[in-house]
Amino acid sequence: MMNRGLGSGGGSSSGKNQGGEAVVEMFPSGLRVLVVDDDPTCLMILERMLRTCLYEVTKCNRAEMALSLLRKNKHGFDIVISDVHMPDMDGFKLLEHVGLEMDLPVIMMSADDSKSVVLKGVTHGAVDYLIKPVRMEALKNIWQHVVRKRRTEWSGVPTHSGSVEETGERQRQQQQREAVSGGEEDGADDNNSSSVNEGGNNNWRNSSSSSSRKRKEEEGGEEQGDEDASNLKKPRVVWSVELHQQFVAAVNQLGVEKAVPKKILELMNVPGLTRENVASHLQKYRIYLRRLGGVSQHQGSLNNSFMTSQDASFGSLPTLNGFDLQALAQLPAQSLAQLQAAGLGRPAAMNSKPGLPVSSSIVDERSVFSFDNPKMSLLHGVPTGMEPRQLAGLQQHRMTIQQQIAAVRAGHSLQNNGMRMPLASQQQQPFSRPQQSSIRQPMLPNRSGFSGRSSIPESSRVLPTTSYTNLAAQQQHSMAFSNFQQELPLNSFPLASAPGLSVRKPHSSSYREDVNSSEAGFTAPSYDMFSSRQNDWDLRSMLSPHQDSQAYSSSSMSRNNNSAVAATDHSRNHHQQTPQGMVSHHQVYGNGGGSSVKVKAETMGFHEQYSNQEDLMSALLKQEGIGPVDTEFDFDAYSIDDIPV
């Protein structure tokens, strides 16, 4: 046993980086702890306890060894637990060294509980003092110290989130990832390269950064800072559909004009959500609303839907990563909504289904949009108005998105969702959807692409957009939520996969199945994306014919999502479904239903291009922002009944 203490030094924590993704997801699991105690019994017990907490433990029975370990591996540990009385070096001395050289949080412990010693611990800078016998409960919460420390460190550091944010593990991962992924984002202001960001946090951050670039400038990077800081150890907040819905509900309750982050936070009552998260999200949301108001070309409703779709798209977008959300953004507002739906769906699809819940939740919300195809839910937002060029762009993005999605999926199911968004947004950037993204929500970092889209070209093609707006309005929240949801899952380890997205499926069967799943939880953003895409498409088509919009958006969204899969179906469904008023949330997404067929056609075409959710997302984005993408996606006449996905 003694060996353990001696030998363990160095070994256990190294794996963090590689397992970054996984770790990120499981935060606080994977926390790298260094335990120093000359008492072998205690050391063994502590190690066992910490392992049970799913932390990575390194034992050390000598302070000198601990120091050398720390020096050798500067970022190899997140926190140090040390005994006070040790033969070779006083525990407080070690505490000082660690604080000065590595600036890691150090917890002191001892069987000695006399006040003087405890006070000494405090004055020497220990973040906590545990009395032996140390119990599990005490160890379970040590991660808070890591987060706290990071927050204070990063609290003013906007961007560059990649490297700073997240716990050390993540950091590492991120850094590595960033290096790898390089610049998925156009700006890649964040290190978190969108691509497969390791823990999705990066992605989210990146995407958000891209989308929030504007915002950042506005806020001085507060968002980023917030995100980073708040994400310190917490995964980025993924504004899944559900979460977004909650957010929107809270905002509505307070009154959009009067809503303040603090109150919203209270109303939402979501554990782990910080005021900063809400603030940045609110900002995005406000921008989105503004944009909607401005883009009333199609219909005011569209804007709404757009917004929502945006959200959705954002959510999904992230997953899309590669989606040319921007392109989507170009699409008319309607399409936006669709995109959202798609986006939402996407994320779900992207992720590996498990994340669907997010999308589903979105769907529910979306139902408001009355997407014909519930499935659309996520991607509903796919702006039908995908402009040809956008579509083209989308296509490109699609690929990327797909890749991203895949990457994301690999990363974390849940997190991916959230991450996706960022990823998607990142990709979107090329589409220059800046506007959209900023709107929607902080959550949709990716959305940024959408935001651009929100401008949603009203082009007729964008029919879906109109629906979007409608849907968007309703769906906004849902979309946002889905997005959020996705994100949420990412953040906290407890992410339990987007809550409730499961609803998605209800969409008309045709709703891309994928989308449905995505709705369920962003974890599988891909689904959402697709579904939303499809929805979008459908929506779009629908929009023109009817303003079901919502249904449209959803359908379009969904369409986008699974362009390949249900693209055709959706469009069909959309038509038939006619905005049932969001049958089951899903509708929202994909509902654009029958009417949206026309739009769908367009979108479908679009969708198809995206074969993957990612594509859808991008398509959506494009749609929104791109305006008639017909040419490329052969939307020409919006008559694409079912975009041959």
Added chain:
Amino acid sequence: MQRQVALIKQSLFDQGYLDEQFIELEELQDDANPNFVEEVATLYFKDSARLISNIEQALERGSFDFNRLDNYMHQFKGSSTSIGASKVKTECTMFREYCRVGNAEGWQDRRGPRRLHVGPSNTGTDQ
């Protein structure tokens, strides 16, 4: 046999030799670590034996080095509390008190009983 072990264990609890910390340790044991408690206990005994002999040596010297004794005791106490050996912990505390006031005789009086319950015992983990 298991029953005997259980009985012994229960008696240890009843007599105050073991406290809830021990139960915590037992809870840490699972399929992945089937002998955790046994391992810990073994480690504890080995280590405490070492400590005790150190203490004895220190005590046998003419003049007591209370500081050193206090250190040993502190270590011993830490181990004992971690494993849930509450009686030992109590004794250690008292011993340290004696050391603090420089009362060597008082401690010596208590040495005997302490040794008794610090010994390999069936912690009930090894079936």
